[in-house]
Amino acid sequence: MQKIEKYVIISYTYLIHNPTIMSDNEKNVSENDTSLNIKQLLSNNDYTNIPKVGDVVKGIVVSVTKSEVLIDINGLTIGVIRGRELFDESNENAVLKPGDEIETTVIELENEKGEMELSLRSSGHQKAWASLQELMKNSKIVDTQITDANKGGLMIKIGQIAGFLPVSQLSPEHYPRIPGGDKNKILDRLRDYTGKTFEVKVIDISETENKLIVSEKAAWEEKQHDVISKYKIGNVVEGKVTAVTDFGVFVEFGEHLEGLIHISELAWQRIDNPRDIVKEGDTIKAEIIAMEGSKIFLSSKKLKTDPWDNINDKYKVGQVVFGKILKINPFGLFVELDRDIHGLAHISEISDKPVTDLSSIAKIGDVKEFKILSIEPKNHRLGLTLRSTKDVKGAIEKSEKKEKIETPKETPEPKPELKKEEKADVLDEKKETKEGDDESMKKTSSTKEKASAPKAKANKKAKK
Incomplete structure (x- = not known):
């Protein structure tokens, strides 16, 4: 008191x-x-x-x-x-x-x-953490200052609370797409953002762990929602290639929207490197094939005629064709028959003998003679075999060497096959001949013995 x-x-x-x-x-x-x-x-x-x-x-x-x-x-x-x-x-x-x-x-x-x-x-x-909780609860967009960067993303501050903006949560405008994925170049690109202000949303927070994670992409998606809603699957768009990666091509179109053309959607034929057919800065047309929130997936091959629709006019099962080896995998050879049609020669169809090392049989760029085993237009599959054919060039070289080293030999004419009755007669003849030979041998032996007897007696007398 x-x-x-x-x-x-x-x-x-x-x-x-x-x-x-x-x-x-x-x-x-x-x-x-x-x-x-x-x-x-x-x-x-x-x-x-x-x-x-x-x-x-x-x-x-x-x-x-x-x-x-x-x-x-x-x-x-x-x-x-x-x-x-x-x-x-x-x-x-x-x-x-x-x-x-x-x-x-x-x-x-x-x-x-x-x-x-x-x-x-x-x-x-x-109060600061309570305010951040409120921002996340209401999904509000807030300004944040970039203070530093590492290989994983950007260090940020909201008020006096430090947080993190992962690379995966950057908007398409700020995402560092570096050819080859060089980590040092990515870090340099991220450091260029230090001191700048980004609009973000709080997506994860924990006062006890002193954790604050924000997303620029989430804020960008909200602002672009009305723009994205104008587009539907099947729409054809035209845009500029902003980045080419190992897995596909990014295209900017419309009002700063961005879509991805996966490597499998660039062309009907097999592609190992998207850079072989497109480069950054190119203008390209594509069809929207899928939409997931702000993610838009495109296809340029959809705008081209599918060469597999008329494949039966060009190729038939059992047909012998020449093909160029494009790729060697443990399970077989990928073969180019023409610009649009590629096939696979499975390892089991390479040779009649077991094959353990395909590189000993074929090399990338080799042209070989194959036979078509199967054609599946709907699945874009064509099966090939080498088992019943030979490398044309190799076959010519081998035949030329054989002509120089080996001389042809006469082969005896095959004897006609005898019937059962004829075989029996022949056997009887052989038996009789053998018996006759035995008798004559006995007679000859007896004659020789008689002829030698007087000579033996004369020799005995001479000795006496």
Whole structure:
């Protein structure tokens, strides 16, 4: 109770000497009415509702110096803001002057001078984050200043709260499309935005994590909503190529709208590099094939006649054709038959023998003779095989070498095949011939024995 009485006496004394900050009711109190009962003041909740540490209180600026600001807290006591507590993240109290009404946070009820210690930093921090929450909740567009950049995006500030603007959340105007995706060049482009002001929306926030993420693209989409709504799928647009990437081409058309022509929608034939058929600055026509919010997808091949519609007039299954190897993949060869029609020779159709390394059989740019296995106009597929054909050039070279090294040999005429009955007769003849041969051999042997007998007897007599 003693502290409350102290604040009431201070309050009353201060009020009667500073009538400019008194309420209308309080002004009715005369300066000469010194008989005002203190007990009556104590019974008034306006004078006995003493703030606690952490409370946010309103007050009137009494004086301002470089080092501190004195605040009258509802005529109850004098508060002081000094040092780092003068920093206000909400940026609302950047310039204070006597008579201004401000909100502060109580950080100490009484300091060494008997003053209430107050903070703009704490109350400003709370107000700043509450304001950001409100911006995100209402999806409002707000200006933000770019303070720095890294490879992932831009560092920004809203008021005194630092945040981040990712590269993926930049508008088409500021998105750094660098050929080849050189990270150092992208960073240089991003750093060019330092000091500039972008319009953004708050898309993610966390006071506890001190996280603030904003999107320029979201703000741009809202502004372009009415413009985008004028276009529908099937519309044909004409625009300027603003960037060429490995996956497609970006085209600016209409009122600063931008669409993407994917590499698969540039032409009917297979394309490995969009830069082979289009370059930055070219004017191109395309058809809108899909729309997802502000994302617009285009197709230039839709405006051209599909060469696969009449493919059966040019090619037939079983036809032998010459094709140029465009690409070698682990699963087969991509082959160009003509400017518009490409086919695939699967690895299983390369050779009769198992193939493990296609590069040992073909190289990019080689022209080989293929046979058409299948044609699927609807799916834009054409199957080829090398199994029943040979490399024409290779075949000529091999045949020339064989003519020089090898000489032709006469081949015996094949004997006519015998019937079963004829085979039996032949076997009988062979058997009889064999038996006759055996008899003659026996007779010859007997004759030889008889002829040699007298000679043997003569030899015996000579020995005796």
